[in-house]
Amino acid sequence: MNATSPSPRAIVEVGGEKPYAITIGPGLLDDGALLGAGLRGRHALLVSDGNVAPLYADRVTQALRAARPDVRIDGYFLPPGEASKTLAHFAEAIDALAATGATRDACVVALGGGVVGDLAGFVAACWMRGIDCVQIPTTLLAMVDSSVGGKTAVDLPQGKNLVGAFHPPRAVIADTEALLTLPxxxxxxxxxxxxxxxxxxxxxxxxxxxxxxxxxxxxxxxxxxxxxxxxxxxxxxxxxxxxxxxxxxxxxxxxxxxxxxxxxxxxxxxxxxxxxxxxxxxxxxxxxxxxxxxxxxxxxxxxxxxxxxxxxxxxxxxxxxxxxxxxxxxxxxxxxxxxxxxxxxxxxxxxxxxxxxxxxxxxxxxx
Incomplete structure (x- = not known):
């Protein structure tokens, strides 16, 4: 593992069987080349929530389409909050992937905090036994913890994160400017x-x-x-x-x-x-x-x-x-x-x- 200087852009490499990079810096949500580098196929599902999507979903979609005009990009947006990290919303996201016609080289793009990242990552882990996931965390907590390491899950009434899988992301992209809109x-x-x-x-x-x-x-x-x-x-x-x-x-x-x-x-x-x-x-x-x-x-x-x-x-x-x-x-x-x-x-x-x-x-x- 190595890293560059944290300013203006830091790259932290995560090694192992499925290595990937964490890119940290301002303005990354508009970097179509960086965002699109994780898309290998022709289908992508952007997963976000009702707080984050109005702020950033269009920006990310436009940047992706500019870099990858050949990719079909659909969206699935959760209600905000931990209460949405459920099997019911997981099933809805899976249905959205099916409606997209996602193939094995499709990608789930997780745009949001830990709830979005955990659920979207689990969706990616399960569709066709595992497709790519790009994590774009927009909260400090997700940037330093949940987006890194490949833990994905949903909650049950009996407890938190009881149903899930290990599924490392293809990339983590942390735009520090997103923290400016963070409560x-x-x-x-x-x-x-x-x-x-x-x-x-x-x-x-x-x-x-x-x-x-x-x-x-x-x-x-x-x-x-x-x-x-x-x-x-x-x-x-x-x-x-x-x-x-x-x-x-x-x-x-x-x-x-x-x-x-x-x-x-x-x-x-x-x-x-x-x-x-x-x-x-x-x-x-x-x-x-x-x-x-x-x-x-x-x-x-x-x-x-x-x-x-x-x-x-x-x-x-x-x-x-x-x-x-x-x-x-x-x-x-x-x-x-x-x-x-x-x-x-x-x-x-x-x-x-x-x-x-x-x-x-x-x-x-x-x-």
């Missing part, structure tokens, strides 16, 4: 996943984030581009070595066991993903302290940084700890020997811990 809450949600990389493997990056918190919150182009590139490099290094999450990649789930349980228990209508992960990381850090792995002071430092980014750091009111525990039992990260959590030995040093006692988890939740 402040969504920008903050993405910063939670950025903080995660410092928490689990790069203490110096966490220092950097503390120093540049104000610039990041203000939407400073250079700071955001640097944060995105650094985060993508971390994820690329991990998924190259562990594409199917059989080892090291599990560390990327720091905070997610708690976070996914919170999202599901709230019916995917309360905290958004980044906010739930922020709370989950604080709970995981405190569980680490309770297990004697790390100090409480480090958990409080993490909580302080997340709070500075305007993120929640405490369990929302009205949630039953016992109900959350039951949600965690169905989480993909659970195993036969009991609950498994990504915990840490301190900032920058995470590990997977199996067989964590229910009582310890409940004690953290109840506190």
């Amino acid at each position: 402040p809450r969504e920008l903050r949600a993405g910063l939670a996943e950025v903080v995660k990389y410092g928490a689990i493997r790069d203490a110096a990056f966490l220092d950097w984030l503390e120093d540049r918190a104000d610039a990041l919150l203000a939407g400073d182009d250079a700071a955001l581009a640097d944060a995105i590139a650094r985060s993508c490099r971390h994820k690329a290094e991990i998924v190259e070595r562990d594409p199917f999450e059989r080892g090291e990649r599990a560390l990327l789930n720091f905070g997610h066991t708690f976070g996914h349980a919170i999202e599901a228990e709230q019916g995917f209508g309360g905290l958004n993903h980044g906010e739930a992960v922020a709370v989950g990381m604080v709970l995981a850090a405190r569980l680490s302290a309770r297990q004697g792995l790390a100090g409480e002071a480090e958990a409080e430092r993490l909580a302080a940084l997340l709070a500075r980014f305007g993120l929640p750091v405490a369990l929302p009111g009205g949630l039953d700890p016992a109900a959350l525990l039951e949600r965690m039992r169905l989480d993909k990260k659970a195993a036969a020997d009991g609950l498994r959590f990504v915990l840490w030995d301190g900032i920058g040093a995470a590990r997977v811990v199996a067989g964590v006692a229910d009582e310890a988890v409940l004690a953290v939740l109840e506190k």
Whole structure:
């Protein structure tokens, strides 16, 4: 894996059996040659949602058609929000591909945040047992996390991302100018996943984030581009070595066991993903302290940084700890020997811990 300078355009290469590039920079949504490079056949389905499509769908379609006039480009647009990441909308997107007449060299183009990317990627994984997918993330969270690595899925009422597949994209194209239209809450949600990389493997990056918190919150182009590139490099290094999450990649789930349980228990209508992960990381850090792995002071430092980014750091009111525990039992990260959590030995040093006692988890939740 290698990378160029993050300004004005950074390219992070993801190696492995199916290598691809993450291109980061301004103005990429109008770069038809870049967008069209991932289209091998004559059919493409642009998947987006009701928030993003009015802003960017026409621009992307026009750029693609200018570069690839031979390609038929159809669209499928979801209602916005996690509640749309369902088997029902997956089936509708599959029907849209069928109506397009998509062949095995067709491409699904995912234009949006994590919900769009996850669902569109799963559609691409399943149509004719796998076609190309180009990820064009428009949220910070999707740029630094969900668009990279090939995890695709939809939710069930019982839990998040329970039906899915590993399906690496053909390319990831992150236009940093899209962040200018991002609501402040969504920008903050993405910063939670950025903080995660410092928490689990790069203490110096966490220092950097503390120093540049104000610039990041203000939407400073250079700071955001640097944060995105650094985060993508971390994820690329991990998924190259562990594409199917059989080892090291599990560390990327720091905070997610708690976070996914919170999202599901709230019916995917309360905290958004980044906010739930922020709370989950604080709970995981405190569980680490309770297990004697790390100090409480480090958990409080993490909580302080997340709070500075305007993120929640405490369990929302009205949630039953016992109900959350039951949600965690169905989480993909659970195993036969009991609950498994990504915990840490301190900032920058995470590990997977199996067989964590229910009582310890409940004690953290109840506190």
